[in-house]
Amino acid sequence: MELKNKVALITGSSRGIGAATAKAFLKAGCRVILNGRHELTDEQKKELESIGGQYVYLQGDMAKPAEIKQLAKQAWDQFGQVDILVNNAGINRDKLFIGMKQEDFDDVIAVNLRGPFLLTELILKKMYKKRQGSIINLASVVGMHGNAGQANYAASKAGLIGLTKTVAREGALRGIRCNAIAPGMIDSEMTVKLSDKVKKQISGQIPLRRFGKPEKVAQTAIFLAQNDYITGQVIVVDGGMTI
Numbered sequence: 286m287e288l289k290n291k292v293a294l295i296t297g298s299s300r301g302i303g304a305a306t307a308k309a310f311l312k313a314g315c316r317v318i319l320n321g322r323h324e325l326t327d328e329q330k331k332e333l334e335s336i337g338g339q340y341v342y343l344q345g346d347m348a349k350p351a352e353i354k355q356l357a358k359q360a361w362d363q364f365g366q367v368d369i370l371v372n373n374a375g376i377n378r379d380k381l382f383i384g385m386k387q388e389d390f391d392d393v394i395a396v397n398l399r400g401p402f403l404l405t406e407l408i409l410k411k412m413y414k415k416r417q418g419s420i421i422n423l424a425s426v427v428g429m430h431g432n433a434g435q436a437n438y439a440a441s442k443a444g445l446i447g448l449t450k451t452v453a454r455e456g457a458l459r460g461i462r463c464n465a466i467a468p469g470m471i472d473s474e475m476t477v478k479l480s481d482k483v484k485k486q487i488s489g490q491i492p493l494r495r496f497g498k499p500e501k502v503a504q505t506a507i508f509l510a511q512n513d514y515i516t517g518q519v520i521v522v523d524g525g526m527t528i
């Protein structure tokens with residue numbers, strides 16, 4: 286897909302992987318709709334403006350169905366189309382399985398899996414009419430391999446992979462592609478909480494011996510949006526962690 290003048294909606298794009306992805310789509314000539322729960326800071330706005338191109342930031346909580354509905358409507362009203370949807374917003378509430386409360390499970394599923402389900406449903410209907418669209422879901426290697434302390438997160442990401450493959454099968458004949466990206470350890474606020482000792486230990490288990498940068502995930506999203514012969518795939522971006 287040629288990206289120039291296309292419209293890309295990226296959830297959870299105020300920082301981290303989502304922000305890097307939004308910037309990459311802006312640089313590629315797309316009109317970009319960013320989203321997050323909080324307002325952008327002046328510094329974040331300046332950075333986006335320095336890239337040039339058109340962007341709009343829409344506040345909305347992906348855990349709240351009414352706000353997802355509003356986000357989809359505002360996004361459509363803004364540019365009259367959405368060609369690329371990146372379901373990126375995600376949270377974790379890590380705890381060993383035995384100590385995990387139902388609310389830890391429900392909160393993570395609501396943002397990481399139910400949110401993409403609801404937003405995709407709303408956007409997909411419109412994409413079907415245009416018979417064109419690319420959906421990219423941010424999964425995780427944890428959704429493929431599991432991880433101690435992350436039963437809720439792993440279940441949400443495994444579910445997202447199942448959703449991805451199903452939307453890909455159903456959408457293919459209507460011109461819609463759907464893929465997932467499964468990052469390993471990426472430098473962002475999600476991983477900044479880890480102590481230096483734990484980070485060093487994890488890096489030692491990654492063949493490339495380092496965490497990845499958000500821009501490497503963004504680069505993969507651009508590739509998936511552009512390449513119109515790839516659908517239903519999970520592209521791993523993990524420095525070889527899961528070889």
Ligand SMILES: NC(=O)c1ccc[n+]([C@@H]2O[C@H](COP(=O)([O-])OP(=O)(O)OC[C@H]3O[C@@H](n4cnc5c(N)ncnc54)[C@H](OP(=O)(O)O)[C@@H]3O)[C@@H](O)[C@H]2O)c1
Nearest residue numbers: 297299300301302321322323347374375425471473474475
């Ligand atoms: N970092 C990693 O190592 C890694 C690895 C594998 C997969 N991933 C996945 O990649 C995605 C991005 O992760 P990240 O590391 O960039 O995370 P992050 O730095 O914590 O950023 C999360 C982004 O999502 C937004 N967000 C959080 N909850 C939201 C909600 N309920 N509704 C709307 N927006 C929300 C945040 O903005 P507000 O706070 O303003 O809402 C922020 O912009 C997630 O799906 C994550 O699971 C990350």
